[in-house]
Amino acid sequence: MNHQEYIEKLEILKVWAKAYYVDDAPIASDEEYDRLYHEVLKYEQENPLFADESSPTKRVGGVVLEGFEKASHKARMWSMEDVFDEHDLDAWIERVKKVKERFTFYCEPKFDGASLNLIYENGMLKQAITRGDGSIGEDVTQNVKTIGSIPLKIAYEGEIEIRGEVVIKKADFERLNDERLKNNESLFANPRNAAAGSLRQLDTSVTAKRKLMFYPWGIGVNSLTQSFLSQKMSFVYSLGFLQPPRIVVTQNVQDVHTLYHELIANRDAIEMMMDGMVVKVDDISLQEELGYTVKYPKWMVAFKFPAIEKVTKLKDITLQVGRTGVVTPVAEVEAVNIEGVVVERATLHNFDEIERKDIRIGDSVIIIRSGDVIPKIIKVLVERRNGTEVTPQRPLSCPVCGSELLDEGALIKCQNLSCDARVVGAMIHFASKKALNIDGLGDKIIEQLYAQNVVLHVKDLYALKREQLLALEGFKAKKADNLLEAIEQSKKVSLEKFINALGIEHIGEVAAKKIARAFGLEWLEAGYEAIIALEGFGEEMAKSLVEFIRVNRDETYELMAVIEPVASKLEITESVFTGKTVVLTGSMSKPRDEIKGMLEQLGAKVSGSVSKKTDFVIFGEEAGSKLDKAIELGVKTLSESELNGMIE
Numbered sequence: 120m121n122h123q124e125y126i127e128k129l130e131i132l133k134v135w136a137k138a139y140y141v142d143d144a145p146i147a148s149d150e151e152y153d154r155l156y157h158e159v160l161k162y163e164q165e166n167p168l169f170a171d172e173s174s175p176t177k178r179v180g181g182v183v184l185e186g187f188e189k190a191s192h193k194a195r196m197w198s199m200e201d202v203f204d205e206h207d208l209d210a211w212i213e214r215v216k217k218v219k220e221r222f223t224f225y226c227e228p229k230f231d232g233a234s235l236n237l238i239y240e241n242g243m244l245k246q247a248i249t250r251g252d253g254s255i256g257e258d259v260t261q262n263v264k265t266i267g268s269i270p271l272k273i274a275y276e277g278e279i280e281i282r283g284e285v286v287i288k289k290a291d292f293e294r295l296n297d298e299r300l301k302n303n304e305s306l307f308a309n310p311r312n313a314a315a316g317s318l319r320q321l322d323t324s325v326t327a328k329r330k331l332m333f334y335p336w337g338i339g340v341n342s343l344t345q346s347f348l349s350q351k352m353s354f355v356y357s358l359g360f361l362q363p364p365r366i367v368v369t370q371n372v373q374d375v376h377t378l379y380h381e382l383i384a385n386r387d388a389i390e391m392m393m394d395g396m397v398v399k400v401d402d403i404s405l406q407e408e409l410g411y412t413v414k415y416p417k418w419m420v421a422f423k424f425p426a427i428e429k430v431t432k433l434k435d436i437t438l439q440v441g442r443t444g445v446v447t448p449v450a451e452v453e454a455v456n457i458e459g460v461v462v463e464r465a466t467l468h469n470f471d472e473i474e475r476k477d478i479r480i481g482d483s484v485i486i487i488r489s490g491d492v493i494p495k496i497i498k499v500l501v502e503r504r505n506g507t508e509v510t511p512q513r514p515l516s517c518p519v520c521g522s523e524l525l526d527e528g529a530l531i532k533c534q535n536l537s538c539d540a541r542v543v544g545a546m547i548h549f550a551s552k553k554a555l556n557i558d559g560l561g562d563k564i565i566e567q568l569y570a571q572n573v574v575l576h577v578k579d580l581y582a583l584k585r586e587q588l589l590a591l592e593g594f595k596a597k598k599a600d601n602l603l604e605a606i607e608q609s610k611k612v613s614l615e616k617f618i619n620a621l622g623i624e625h626i627g628e629v630a631a632k633k634i635a636r637a638f639g640l641e642w643l644e645a646g647y648e649a650i651i652a653l654e655g656f657g658e659e660m661a662k663s664l665v666e667f668i669r670v671n672r673d674e675t676y677e678l679m680a681v682i683e684p685v686a687s688k689l690e691i692t693e694s695v696f697t698g699k700t701v702v703l704t705g706s707m708s709k710p711r712d713e714i715k716g717m718l719e720q721l722g723a724k725v726s727g728s729v730s731k732k733t734d735f736v737i738f739g740e741e742a743g744s745k746l747d748k749a750i751e752l753g754v755k756t757l758s759e760s761e762l763n764g765m766i767e
């Protein structure tokens with residue numbers, strides 16, 4: 120690279136860095152950014168005299184947003200050096216070894232979230248500050264007080280800065296986006312974005328609703344006397360902070376590599392998004408000896424994982440019609456390899472979201488995929504347009520049956536109940552794992568059976584003949600027998616799975632279970648009043664079920680006669696609680712639902728309010744008026760541990 124090229128690349132890098140750190144709206148993928156960053160860095164290292172002092176390689180990115188108070192860190196916060204392969208990791212290890220031949224590694228996951236500094240004084244949380252430019256960040260103390268895993272009080276009197284990552288679990292991120300989709304709000308690109316955006320909220324009540332968590336990874340100013348990071352961190356964790364699922368302290372390089380591969384192998388299973396593993400020098404005096412660059416400590420590196428966000432091109436948008444008739448736009452993209460999987464399609468959620476993001480056919484887009492995150496387009500790279508991009512149109516007619524679509528905004532629906540897509544979709548749902556779980560009856564086979572007029576309704580499955588299957592393309596004796604056997608096996612399924620399998624609108628797995636438990640095999644006789652009285656049932660659900668029963672009662676009885684679902688009546692274990700009315704109040708050590716389930720198993724009826732008819736009030740911490748009322752009425756009260764004592 121010559122100097123002119125360096126200047127040009129540096130300019131692009133600065134623009135990308137500003138978009139990312141200042142505007143919170145990246146215009147490049149991390150992978151692209153990192154590549155350019157390292158090209159620029161390489162030139163600067165080879166030509167130190169010509170390096171620009173304001174290069175992003177020389178500063179900790181981040182700024183203070185308007186609306187927040189600025190606050191200073193007591194000790195500086197840093198960025199981190201990245202390495203992308205074992206060779207570069209080994210080079211880092213060699214650099215450390217030059218200072219000290221034998222040393223201990225401290226390794227842990229690198230969670231992808233927002234960096235946060237907590238200042239404690241006299242055992243109290245005094246201030247919480249975002250990383251900002253490393254010296255000055257945003258005061259987010261009020262927001263941070265809503266995060267359950269951050270103790271407001273700790274059993275340590277000295278002044279201490281505890282640093283860590285604010286994260287949101289991947290599942291909570293998906294739930295948050297689902298909710299935002301329902302409310303027609305813009306979606307977060309990834310868990311990091313969701314965590315950072317939720318932490319930097321001007322309205323504290325919004326932060327409080329997001330399920331943020333805090334994982335410490337280090338300390339700033341402190342007067343702890345331990346000589347190893349691992350000891351200091353054990354102390355921090357002992358104060359009541361969350362601990363990451365894996366920490367490895369070792370002198371053996373092989374263990375470092377092993378943990379790296381172990382974390383990658385468990386990347387999906389670990390609930391938080393990780394973008395790498397952090398390797399640190401454990402010995403504090405060696406850390407000090409190694410020191411810092413202008414940007415990061417020389418005693419730690421991030422050993423990055425393969426990227427899960429990639430840039431690709433949107434070739435086309437196709438439409439998919441689901442079993443409820445909802446038409447979902449699907450992105451057809453130029454194939455990209457993400458974590459070893461070739462991705463060619465991604466969800467676009469709905470047309471409102473397409474319009475909000477102004478996604479056009481021909482756009483360069485960033486796509487995200489990881490084993491547990493459905494591939495989706497998270498960003499349009501508007502700067503890369505050349506004018507040939509085409510704005511997609513909202514569909515007017517069903518791509519499958521041609522009937523006019525109902526456009527409700529976020530949802531566009533085919534209302535034709537006999538639309539092939541809906542019928543096939545319903546059957547696919549019926550056979551799926553959480554429903555009848557019919558092995559070997561996948562999407563393709565259902566489509567084939569339907570297209571050949573062999574199975575037009577689920578009940579036809581149970582009348583299938585061997586000869587019919589053998590007449591179909593791709594069916595040999597073994598495949599046909601296996602399928603027939605699997606269909607036979609699906610009989611006598613539990614009633615809750617059967618109800619779930621019917622795909623009644625608004626009635627999911629949990630609701631199906633409640634219906635099965637409450638009404639048993641007579642569930643088709645239940646009326647509106649009885650249904651809405653079920654816990655967790657709203658009007659929409661009750662109406663939907665009543666309507667389903669009205670329309671499909673006879674047909675469903677026929678299907679039940681063939682499948683003979685088994686009502687799983689609650690097996691009650693006799694106990695002092697059998698037949699008694701119990702009220703729970705206050706916060707318990709276990710989730711309320713768990714305790715409730717256990718009491719129900721013991722034959723108790725768990726009620727919400729205390730009256731003279733109540734037999735027991737079981738109270739946890741900070742119990743309030745219900746406990747007072749129980750005492751007033753002379754109802755027997757039990758603490759959680761007394762309860763445990765009685766049932767053991």
Ligand SMILES: NC(=O)c1ccc[n+]([C@@H]2O[C@H](COP(=O)([O-])OP(=O)(O)OC[C@H]3O[C@@H](n4cnc5c(N)ncnc54)[C@H](O)[C@@H]3O)[C@@H](O)[C@H]2O)c1
Nearest residue numbers: 135136139145147148149152153198199229230234336397
């Ligand atoms: N897409 C873009 O345009 C663009 C632009 C700029 C930066 N970026 C991305 O941002 C990253 C660089 O940002 P950075 O300099 O803030 O570094 P970084 O976020 O990759 O690493 C430093 C941070 O890691 C966090 N961290 C997580 N676990 C940790 C642990 N166990 N110990 C210590 N720290 C831990 C800390 O919050 C720390 O501040 C790169 O991945 C880059 O791709 C992307």
Ligand SMILES: [Zn+2]
Nearest residue numbers: 517520533538
């Ligand atoms: Zn249709």
